[in-house]
Amino acid sequence: MTAELLQGCSTCTACALAYTRQMVVIARGNPNAELMLIGEAPGAREDATGLPFVGRSGQALDRLLSDVGFDLERDLYVCNAVKCRPPNNRRPKRAELAACRPWLDRQLELVDPDVIVLAGATAVEAILGIKGGMSQLRGRWQHWNQRAVMPVFHPSYLLRNPSDAPGAPLDLTRGDLSAVRRRLCER
Numbered sequence: 001m002t003a004e005l006l007q008g009c010s011t012c013t014a015c016a017l018a019y020t021r022q023m024v025v026i027a028r029g030n031p032n033a034e035l036m037l038i039g040e041a042p043g044a045r046e047d048a049t050g051l052p053f054v055g056r057s058g059q060a061l062d063r064l065l066s067d068v069g070f071d072l073e074r075d076l077y078v079c080n081a082v083k084c085r086p087p088n089n090r091r092p093k094r095a096e097l098a099a100c101r102p103w104l105d106r107q108l109e110l111v112d113p114d115v116i117v118l119a120g121a122t123a124v125e126a127i128l129g130i131k132g133g134m135s136q137l138r139g140r141w142q143h144w145n146q147r148a149v150m151p152v153f154h155p156s157y158l159l160r161n162p163s164d165a166p167g168a169p170l171d172l173t174r175g176d177l178s179a180v181r182r183r184l185c186e187r
């Protein structure tokens, strides 16, 4: 993470979330990775530690990424559309997404990923501007600014739907992440 990004985000007061956060949550993983995963916003554990996807959702996500062969430290950069925790884990408001967007754009510029995974509807809406059901959107390659983009179910949805049966959300997500890995390996 660059000092400029850290300093800028840590002192940001562009929206009201700045006044309820404990820590700004910027990123984890490899800033030189070819893959960037974007989630929604920090939860309680992320707010306390300053790292994205380290709570239950994050553990579920890490397990899936490891299952399909990703090295979590080396192969991806993980961040969120919004860098501060919304109170009670509510969805970020449109104005909060807009206020935080310059930081996400800066991350995209710095990391310059070839492939982006969008975890959940908020990230899909933030990047692709598409509002819709994740059941329709997931698993279909999209393109944004010359980058390949794969929407996947949000890990918190997977925690609420833990069946590992073929065709269940977990199984579908494993398939979607495998497709991402294949695409990166084929290049």
Ligand code: URA
Residues within 6 Å of the ligand: 039, 040, 041, 042, 043, 046, 051, 052, 053, 054, 055, 057, 058, 080
């Ligand atoms: N934790 C995060 O960092 N992001 C999410 O979208 C959910 C949990």
